[in-house]
Amino acid sequence: MSGFWGNVLASSVALLILFAIMGVVYLLYTRSGMKKKASYFEKIHTELAPGHEVMFGGGIFGTVKSVDGDVVQVKVRSGAVMDVSRYAIQEIK
Numbered sequence: 001m002s003g004f005w006g007n008v009l010a011s012s013v014a015l016l017i018l019f020a021i022m023g024v025v026y027l028l029y030t031r032s033g034m035k036k037k038a039s040y041f042e043k044i045h046t047e048l049a050p051g052h053e054v055m056f057g058g059g060i061f062g063t064v065k066s067v068d069g070d071v072v073q074v075k076v077r078s079g080a081v082m083d084v085s086r087y088a089i090q091e092i093k
Helices: 002-047
Strands: 053-056 061-068 071-075 081-085 089-092
Touching: 002 089
Parallel strands: none
Antiparallel strands: 053 061, 053 089, 061 071, 071 081
């Protein structure tokens, strides 16, 4: 009986070690992706200037008219000018 339980215990320990390694790899992978995404958005928000074509997270496109701190005035195709947060901008075209 002790031989059987010894094998079960060894298998359980090996499985726990495998799960721990997979967890560490997952954390490292997600952390590097988050750093890339943060640097991308930091670059977008610092380069934002009048005249840039931008896209919002909801898929709305427009042209930056002015930047005043965290508020950006964006002109959309209909001619309307919207005040939006600079952090709502997802992409500069």
